[in-house]
Amino acid sequence: QVQLQESGPGLVKPSQTLSLTCTVSGGSISSGGYYWSWIRQHPGKGLEWIGYIYYSGSTYYNPSLKSRVTISVDTSKNQFSLKLSSVTAADTAVYYCARGIIVVGTNHYFDYWGQGTLVTVSS
Amino acid sequence: EIVLTQSPATLSLSPGERATLSCGASQSVSSSYLAWYQQKPGLAPRLLIYDASSRATGIPDRFSGSGSGTDFTLTISRLEPEDFAVYYCQQYGSSLTFGGGTKVEIK
Numbered sequence: 001q002v003q004l005q006e007s008g009p010g011l012v013k014p015s016q017t018l019s020l021t022c023t024v025s026g027g028s029i030s031s032g033g034y035y036w037s038w039i040r041q042h043p044g045k046g047l048e049w050i051g052y053i054y055y056s057g058s059t060y061y062n063p064s065l066k067s068r069v070t071i072s073v074d075t076s077k078n079q080f081s082l083k084l085s086s087v088t089a090a091d092t093a094v095y096y097c098a099r100g101i102i103v104v105g106t107n108h109y110f111d112y113w114g115q116g117t118l119v120t121v122s123s
Numbered sequence: 124e125i126v127l128t129q130s131p132a133t134l135s136l137s138p139g140e141r142a143t144l145s146c147g148a149s150q151s152v153s154s155s156y157l158a159w160y161q162q163k164p165g166l167a168p169r170l171l172i173y174d175a176s177s178r179a180t181g182i183p184d185r186f187s188g189s190g191s192g193t194d195f196t197l198t199i200s201r202l203e204p205e206d207f208a209v210y211y212c213q214q215y216g217s218s219l220t221f222g223g224g225t226k227v228e229i230k
Contacts, residue, residue: 047168047211047221062219096167103174107215109158111179113167 002027004097004114012091012121018084022097022114029078030055035100035108036080038071040093041116048093052100052108053080060106087121094118125150125214127222135230142199144225146212151192153216159188159197162224163208171210172197202227 008020022036029036037052051061053071061069070083084091094116100108126149136142146157155175160168170179172188175195185200199206207229212222 046223047213049219049221098167101173103154103156103215106218107154107156108219109156109170109173109213109215110160110168111170113169116167 006117129222144197146195148193156216
């Protein structure tokens with residue numbers, strides 16, 4: 001059974017960089033066939049895709065966040081990470097990591113999700 | 124970007140009733156690359172349906188998906204108490220987008 005677990009600070013100051021890590025267990029990030037994604041949910045709102053990475057390091061970002069997002073992977077630790085720079089209160093959200101099953105090309109849907117972690121941006 | 128519009132925003136039904144949730148796309152979703160998720164308060168979304176009509180592993184057969192092009196439907200044939208939740212559609216035919224959600228609440 002694949003499990004994903006987010007970790008990182010729950011409070012970030014405005015203008016700083018939000019950093020989260022997702023640790024994958026029960027399966028290898030390097031096995032291929034999956035994209036490893038970050039998705040967020042503003043309080044009481046819907047889901048917003050942030051970006052995703054393949055184990056090889058290829059990345060794809062939501063155009064609306066692209067200038068501030070970096071996603072990286074560490075296959076030796078079976079982890080992938082999110083950095084979101086220059087945060088504001090509008091970045092306060094629950095951040096989820098998820099595994100995406102690749103259908104073809106970059107087309108994928110999400111079968112396993114982490115439990116989510118609330119990140120609050122406040123001074 | 125393909126915009127997904129879910130309707131209704133809220134559906135008030137009783138256990139045992141049939142629920143019909145709609146997801147409309149601003150452009151045709153290629154190859155019916157559409158998924159449905161269920162989310163309960165404080166929990167992560169759970170995959171129900173992928174490729175518009177294929178049930179994910181372990182999902183009861185009272186959940187079914189249908190549709191193609193720009194119109195998709197999630198049907199819950201007989202609502203169980205544990206089905207009251209928020210449901211999201213997601214298209215993955217052109218980049219990735221999620222709908223705004225439909226809340227199924229107890230009447």
